[in-house]
Amino acid sequence: MTDHIWWMPPNGALHGAAIDHLMWWNLTALTTLFLLAHIFLIAALFRTRKSGNDLSQLRWKFLPLAGLTLLYAWMAISAQKLWATIRFQGAAPNALQVEITGEQFQWYFRYPGADATFGLTRPELINAPAGNPLGVDRTDEHSADDIISSILILPAGHEVDLGIRSIDVIHGFFIPGMRVKQNAVPGMEMHIHFTPDTPGDYPILCSQVCGSGHARMQTHLQVVSENEYEIWLKKHAPEHLGATK
Ligand SMILES: [Cu+2]
Structure with missing residues (x-):
């Protein structure tokens, strides 16, 4: 389970699993992106000379930008939703x-x-x-x-x-x-x-x-x-x- 990742102390609170889950997805998404970006960079080093200034190059600018925008929007919205459920609602009256x-x-x-x-x-x-x-x-x-x-x-x-x-x-x-x-x-x-x-x-x-x-x-x-x-x-x-x- 996602709440037993090795660098996290064991979780003992009701809301903790949701936080660990969000953390796990964020780190997984960013690690994947990091690896992809470097593979792309290395590949681009070897391709530049051959491809010239073709207009189709534009998609290599547009696609990563659109992907990043979606990823960051998803990260911001999911974090905001979780933050709101934990912090914006007051405690129950009998707490x-x-x-x-x-x-x-x-x-x-x-x-x-x-x-x-x-x-x-x-x-x-x-x-x-x-x-x-x-x-x-x-x-x-x-x-x-x-x-x-x-x-x-x-x-x-x-x-x-x-x-x-x-x-x-x-x-x-x-x-x-x-x-x-x-x-x-x-x-x-x-x-x-x-x-x-x-x-x-x-x-x-x-x-x-x-x-x-x-x-x-x-x-x-x-x-x-x-x-x-x-x-x-x-x-x-x-x-x-x-x-x-
Ligand atoms: Cu202090």
Whole structure:
């Protein structure tokens, strides 16, 4: 299958097969074109002198141009269609909400807890040494049950809506195994949604060179069963352990 090409990490997301499929067709089409163009070039080297300036030569200009136009139009349209289905439709209303914050040089994941609502955050309250790296306003009633984690845990088969933020520079939130990549931009909350469907452990990286510690800005996503996810949520609920790291 096209999702097991040797240079791609195994895909664990519902939409991943379509991306791998598009990638495979694009690379196949371009590799074929590359080979054909070079065969044509070499052949043309040996033919030039014999054929002269015949008008029929025009078709050798027109045909490749028409072919290329069709190929690029097909590539653009198929990519656009796939992009639109993945990115232009919002998440389902019952999608899980997780807020992701990038900071030099780590990722924080915040779950809204039992009330399904994130507590307010304020930039002036950000104080990592005091245990509040995201500036959560503890006086807000919705903040009490928020869970903050340094790894991302998601249940398999459930759509998740990620709100991606940064508190310093531009970071790139990247889960290769989920075919998910979205920049984290200061002052904005970027949303991306997907459905992990294969339990397992997937590296999370930063894909923007964000400073000297960029290379170690890594963590991981654990895709677990619905049951294991519920247990994790209960275990990490603030009334038992406080904010987890
Ligand atoms: Cu980064």
